[in-house]
Amino acid sequence: MGTLHTWENLELTRRSKPLELSADVVIIGSGAGGAPMAHELASEGHSVVVLEQGGYFPTESFQFDCTESVRQLYLNSGLTFAIGVPTVLCPVGKTVGGTTTINQGTALRIPRQVLQEWRVGDGLKEIDPEEMSLYYTAIEEFLFVKKADPEVAGNNARKFLEGAGRLGLQGGYLPRNAKDCEGYGVCSFGCPSGAKQSMNVSYIPEAVKKGADVYADCKVTRILTENGRAVGVEGFFKKHDTRQKGPAVRVSAKVVVLAGGTIGTPLLLLRNKLANSSGEVGWNYRLHPVTQVIPIFDERIDPHKGISQSAWVDEFLAERISLETTVLPPDMLAMAIPAACDNHSEVMSLYPYTGLIGCMLRETSKGRIVPGPRHGFYVFYQINWEDVRRMKLANVIASEIAFAAGAKRVLTFMAGHNELRSLQDLKRLKSEKVSSRQFMAMSGWHPMGTCRMGDDPETSVVRHTGETWDVENLFISDASVFPTSIGVNPQLTIMAFSLRCAGFVDEKLVGETDRQEQTGTGISTAIA
Amino acid sequence: MLEKTVREFMPVLLGTPEGLPDPDIEGQTRFALEYLSAGAKEFKPVYLIAAASFKVLAVLLKRKPWSMLTIEEKDYVANKLFSYSNPLLRSIPLLLAMPILASYYRREEVQMALGFDAKALKADAELRTVTRDRDLPPKCK
Numbered sequence: 001m002g003t004l005h006t007w008e009n010l011e012l013t014r015r016s017k018p019l020e021l022s023a024d025v026v027i028i029g030s031g032a033g034g035a036p037m038a039h040e041l042a043s044e045g046h047s048v049v050v051l052e053q054g055g056y057f058p059t060e061s062f063q064f065d066c067t068e069s070v071r072q073l074y075l076n077s078g079l080t081f082a083i084g085v086p087t088v089l090c091p092v093g094k095t096v097g098g099t100t101t102i103n104q105g106t107a108l109r110i111p112r113q114v115l116q117e118w119r120v121g122d123g124l125k126e127i128d129p130e131e132m133s134l135y136y137t138a139i140e141e142f143l144f145v146k147k148a149d150p151e152v153a154g155n156n157a158r159k160f161l162e163g164a165g166r167l168g169l170q171g172g173y174l175p176r177n178a179k180d181c182e183g184y185g186v187c188s189f190g191c192p193s194g195a196k197q198s199m200n201v202s203y204i205p206e207a208v209k210k211g212a213d214v215y216a217d218c219k220v221t222r223i224l225t226e227n228g229r230a231v232g233v234e235g236f237f238k239k240h241d242t243r244q245k246g247p248a249v250r251v252s253a254k255v256v257v258l259a260g261g262t263i264g265t266p267l268l269l270l271r272n273k274l275a276n277s278s279g280e281v282g283w284n285y286r287l288h289p290v291t292q293v294i295p296i297f298d299e300r301i302d303p304h305k306g307i308s309q310s311a312w313v314d315e316f317l318a319e320r321i322s323l324e325t326t327v328l329p330p331d332m333l334a335m336a337i338p339a340a341c342d343n344h345s346e347v348m349s350l351y352p353y354t355g356l357i358g359c360m361l362r363e364t365s366k367g368r369i370v371p372g373p374r375h376g377f378y379v380f381y382q383i384n385w386e387d388v389r390r391m392k393l394a395n396v397i398a399s400e401i402a403f404a405a406g407a408k409r410v411l412t413f414m415a416g417h418n419e420l421r422s423l424q425d426l427k428r429l430k431s432e433k434v435s436s437r438q439f440m441a442m443s444g445w446h447p448m449g450t451c452r453m454g455d456d457p458e459t460s461v462v463r464h465t466g467e468t469w470d471v472e473n474l475f476i477s478d479a480s481v482f483p484t485s486i487g488v489n490p491q492l493t494i495m496a497f498s499l500r501c502a503g504f505v506d507e508k509l510v511g512e513t514d515r516q517e518q519t520g521t522g523i524s525t526a527i528a
Numbered sequence: 529m530l531e532k533t534v535r536e537f538m539p540v541l542l543g544t545p546e547g548l549p550d551p552d553i554e555g556q557t558r559f560a561l562e563y564l565s566a567g568a569k570e571f572k573p574v575y576l577i578a579a580a581s582f583k584v585l586a587v588l589l590k591r592k593p594w595s596m597l598t599i600e601e602k603d604y605v606a607n608k609l610f611s612y613s614n615p616l617l618r619s620i621p622l623l624l625a626m627p628i629l630a631s632y633y634r635r636e637e638v639q640m641a642l643g644f645d646a647k648a649l650k651a652d653a654e655l656r657t658v659t660r661d662r663d664l665p666p667k668c669k
Contacts (some may be wrong), residue, residue: 060654064646067559067634071566079567086615180658184649192653202660304644330642334633338541338625339618342610345543348633351642376569415613437615440622 002213006056007239012246019249023049024509026233026253028220031098032494033478034259035203036139040502042210046509049213049251054095055240056216059201062190066329069189072241073102082287082367082381082444085436089443090287090379092263096216097200104187104309104326105196106489107145107177109136111317114486122483123455126464135496143177143197152183154306156355157325159297163405164313171313174324185327187308218249223256223272223474230256230474254512255473255505262447262480266369267377269451275468280461284452285367286485287444288360289383291391293398295355295407302352303327320362320487321394327356339413339441347411357402359394362487363387369450383436392434399426413441446490451480466501473508477501530572533579534560534628540602541625542632549637556631563627578623585609
């Protein structure tokens with residue numbers, strides 16, 4: 001049995017002496033990339049240390065105070081932006097469980113066509129769809145994945161599917177990693193009943209049961225290497241709420257796994273000047289750009305009553321468009337509304353009558369992550385004309401669905417077309433050309449691609465196994481390895497690749513043990 | 529300076545929500561400041577720049593010194609900026625409004641009036657303990 005260490009139980013306020021740890025494998029990050037691997041390797045009998053930058057929050061601490069949750073659970077209190085036209089909000093989790101703690105719980109597999117693109121176009125022929133299917137099945141079983149229960153999906157989803165049905169569009173309820181969900185509608189702010197099987201209530205506690213040690217509030221700053229091999233990491237503790245700096249920490253390990261996400265992982269590599277002989281680290285940033293439309297009905301929808309994200313239309317996946325329902329509590333919606341209309345107080349007073357439809361793209365646009373001063377960073381992302389055209393189309397389809405469902409008016413986040421009161425307005429939107437400047441309140445919830453996987457060390461950062469081309473025993477297990485965006489919510493795919501990568505790490509660890517037995521060296525001597 | 533800015537813009541950007549409780553300037557300002565402090569380091573200076581830009585544009589649009597502008601005139605400027613398609617101009621009131629709107633609409637009495645009863649929802653969630661146990665039915669009271 002391992003331990004989930006927090007600032008409090010380590011008594012870090014009173015401690016100044018550095019913490020020295022050693023393990024077979026150290027994993028940086030406890031989200032979808034880190035947690036399944038920690039569980040898998042601990043189950044195989046390896047000693048595992050997981051270091052998580054964010055704090056630990058038990059289920060009972062989630063209070064339906066969404067603004068407060070955003071401050072505590074999100075990187076930069078949710079105020080991370082990609083610079084471009086338009087500026088894109090990029091929310092990312094920073095807590096035990098990573099972004100899975102604050103995502104909507106949608107659990108979709110990678111579309112087969114995307115995996116085929118990777119196999120053929122990106123030279124990743126070793127990634128066998130049948131093998132991937134086995135990982136997906138195991139994860140779905142572990143996380144109780146099943147379709148959202150229509151009884152608790154909520155009126156927003158019901159109206160959306162009614163509208164889609166009237167237009168003859170293919171869609172339905174979404175599969176979710178939730179058990180006995182009662183539809184409290186605040187998935188993105190920490191599930192208050194523990195129903196959502198995010199990593200903080202599933203793989204992490206199960207990994208701890210198998211012997212993994214997890215350290216919250218621990219920021220890694222340095223990757224230690226010796227003769228071209230990763231041999232450990234260094235960092236320090238920093239309390240998530242007060243930002244008080246704690247003692248340093250040093251973990252020596254046979255294998256280092258970076259699972260800090262599409263933003264955290266490339267920043268760590270760039271700051272350490274590691275694994276970047278290709279020059280690709282930090283580039284190829286994708287985020288699945290999202291805009292929303294807000295249908296306003298005559299009847300009460302009570303959007304917060306029901307599952308946050310429970311229905312979708314997948315008819316247009318080949319067009320790289322996905323439409324998913326979503327709901328926001330009043331404080332979160334209030335912050336977005338001014339981008340859609342100038343009479344926000346009037347619209348907010350209609351909150352019980354509103355719905356929300358998200359329009360998400362599998363984009364071809366790419367951005368970049370760049371380190372900034374004092375552990376800061378910059379994200380640059382410019383949506384291209386092709387994606388602007390698709391985003392307009394997605395908004396048109398979503399608005400048509402809303403009208404078909406009985407909406408009396410539809411608010412969009414497109415300047416010049418903010419309020420659609422009739423099909424005539426929709427016709428005008430369809431016929432007009434739009435530019436990226438017109439999109440307001442664009443967001444990107446699924447960062448991917450900044451340490452891409454490939455078959456050529458000159459154009460990629462990691463091999464298909466997740467091991468970096470440049471540094472032996474340094475693996476990456478998060479969405480940063482995706483060569484392209486995948487077009488659907490990525491958490492399940494990140495987990496599937498995490499399990500796949502765990503197999504290669506396991507092989508490495510067995511090999512390392514044999515090597516050390518033959519040479520008589522251990523990890524401690526390598527660091528010394 | 530930040531506090532003064534938040535106080536100054538609160539009545540302008542919050543508007544007068546129909547049928548909802550009055551703003552609590554003190555409490556909301558406190559929250560908005562905490563909110564701004566918790567964000568990325570660049571956020572506070574960017575917020576102040578947005579406020580300064582708003583004032584300059586208000587003076588240009590209304591041809592009066594900022595201190596002479598009434599709430600209605602400032603409101604007009606905010607609406608004018610919201611209606612521009614230029615993303616930079618439109619971002620100015622958007623950015624200024626974010627902490628102000630969050631501070632108002634997170635208040636319990638405001639959320640209650642909109643049908644979002646956080647306390648009742650929390651009490652309901654506490655009645656259930658979802659475990660990972662596969663054999664037992666969910667525990668409901």
